[in-house]
Amino acid sequence: MTLTNANDTPASLMIIDDHPLLRRGVIQLLELEDDLELVGETGDPEEGIALALKLEPDLVLLDLNMPGINGLEALRRLREANYSGRVVMFTVSDHEDDVVAALHNGADGYLLKDMEPEDMVRQLRQAALGRMVISESLTALLAEALRNQRNAPTTPDVHSLTQREREILQQLAGGLSNKLIARKLDITEGTVKVHVKHLLKKLNLRSRVEAAVWAVQAGIDH
């Protein structure tokens, strides 16, 4: 669909980050590169999502820690709305859970804010070309996370779920029974069972307990 050859048209980028100074820094950095063009910037996650869907940039640089909607939620919302460009998380957090959750939720990269500007540009260029980029300092951590995944042959993926199935999963992860979920969502228990069956199959899980645990660990709940 979009360019794989950067010399003709520059790759379009967007940044969503609630720190104005940091945004300014990135803007300045990108101005020096004629193959990377910043087409949008905002500090408001909601606005950022709308903007990304409107501008359809090749790449969205997304802060993980923001007031209101956090980055993870924003990422989910973007994917839900079928935004098909690259999303690279941009954060100070090097916690394993955050990295893993981001990648599980469809992030195409995870860059730390303390990286060198030259590295940053290089990584963004790679990301715009479709390559997954991860800050080098996270590789050890990532390896650890992968090792802990030995029980999951096929990594479950939220994206395969429908909106309704995600809703059911969230309620389920809150410990609710089918009956209570049914009452809460105003549908019958039988229908809840159908949704649960479907989501278990899609996620390749064998029980609601596995689903609940996975949802909590991946940050799908709340």
Added chain:
Amino acid sequence: MTLTNANDTPASLMIIDDHPLLRRGVIQLLELEDDLELVGETGDPEEGIALALKLEPDLVLLDLNMPGINGLEALRRLREANYSGRVVMFTVSDHEDDVVAALHNGADGYLLKDMEPEDMVRQLRQAALGRMVISESLTALLAEALRNQRNAPTTPDVHSLTQREREILQQLAGGLSNKLIARKLDITEGTVKVHVKHLLKKLNLRSRVEAAVWAVQAGIDH
């Protein structure tokens, strides 16, 4: 059958309060709501406990200040008898001690009698769905109580569990069924069930899913 509410089983409620007039008021209020059904009412605490255990309503509305057994004692007796539905305290007392004591003893809500009928219905509906409800005027008081919290006996605590129960909980939080846990620990499935039953009671939880979620969030797993 209506299209807006396809779930035709209303939540069942019971009221235990020694003021006949007030009961009458609640009864009238609930008659107007087709998703809330009053299945029992009494002014006698003893009778109320027996009735609750017999009818097993989804929710018991329990007066705090009653002659004979007071509401707090009634609450304890209900939980002791393994009544698993919701219990919402219903009272004129806004004393911090009463509120805290009720919540510590497993109440799922605390509503003041001076609330507006519309609010009442809304809150009861929420409570029947499994959400904790507290009169809005109590929130400040509650925040204070939380800050002053020194010892919370009903706060789920791993240390109240025996070594074996902790082991079972860990396996459970891994998504394993009773049968698999049994095989892994080389005991019978029946024994696993006994342990699960005990740990659920100790942690004041209602299902293995709640236990699993709690364990994961508290970091008890692996």
Added chain:
DNA sequence: CGAGGGCTATTACTTAAGGGATAGCCAGCC
């Protein structure tokens, strides 16, 4: 327009989970 997907619902069935009760065995403790 027809096809497909998503959401809803229903019937029928099997298996898992949970509660109550009781009991044997073994350790540590007063």
Added chain:
DNA sequence: GGCTGGCTATCCCTTAAGTAATAGCCCTCG
């Protein structure tokens, strides 16, 4: 020695969970 608590086990019973198949309704996409 008796008592208690922890671990094991079993029987019985009810409810919850999960599977399978079928189907209607609505929306979207080609």
